[in-house]
Amino acid sequence: MELTPLAERFVRHFGEMGSRWGVNRTVGQIYALLYISGRPLNADEIGETLVFSRSNVGIGIKELQAWRLVKLVHLPGDRRDYFEPPKDVWEIFRVLMEERRRREIEPTLSMLREALLENPDNEADKVAQARMREMHELIELTTSWLDDVQRLSPETVVRLMQLGAKVQKVLEFADKLKFGGRDNGEGGPR
Template sequence: MTTPVDTLSPVSRRFVLHWGEMGSRWGVNRTVAQIHALLFLAGRPMHAEEIAEILVVARSNVSTSLRELTNLNLIKVVHLLGDRRDHFETGKDVWELFRTVVRERKAREFDPTVGVLKECVADPAFAQEPADARARMKETLVLMSALSAWGEEMLRLEPATLMKLMKLGSKIQKLLRENA
């Protein structure tokens, strides 16, 4: 007897399960990551019941996970002619998915930290903090602001250019040393 999860090929099942494990390491619920992986591999819109059946998870868990993926801008709702159910799909372009993840994580995690550091440094009480603590906060703000600006620049690059840049790796370090 085959179970719904058996409708995935062994390779696809392995990818979906691994993506779920990775999701939990990234701070995302395992089912959320597995649903995203399933939609990515399927390359077509799927409704919640189908997702629940294939992954053998509760329908309520699928609904909650789909809401989270929608809030993260990783999936969108689509409607199919003749079917009143909501269907969900994710982008097929791995580079656009990468950009979405980076943008969303930056907005939710990085930018608030930069904002709090700016507020701390601007607070009149900041002058009362020990000099070494003030220096560390300022250095952290400078670093995070520079990383934020660099990240924005990287997100604007075309995928081919970004791939070339990533492949340069240690060659950039050598180039910078030669021009220093």
């Protein structure tokens, strides 16, 4: 498979971004190639296209499988293993969010919960624990909101995202109805 200049630019970019996302360049490039190929690819095709060794491709595929970003498929009449990403971009987003949560957010929440159970014995620890409580509350609120959003259909999520700052106007209008139009001088209810 030969990459067009457009496809090559996309694959190179994903390689560069991979290191910022916590995976190596090879893994990012393999994923990008699988994503834009439009069909399942086997390890030999991936290696030949990206000029990677078979072992680098194998390690990269295993990493992508661990992230649940590619799956193994078999083609009729062919004994080789082929790989493809989820076809739906929203499914990819959902999987990425779940994996980030499992790998990054849950361990942080666990540490914060443990720290909040301790009895601080000095002022510095009291201040630190208060800040940790704020962080815990924010992360819990955010993950709860993400759970709610993930239960929505992709079409509903798109509509919600397209609302953008208009959501603030709806909330302000709801507050005015709730509080009878009274205002505390800061644009919000008393």
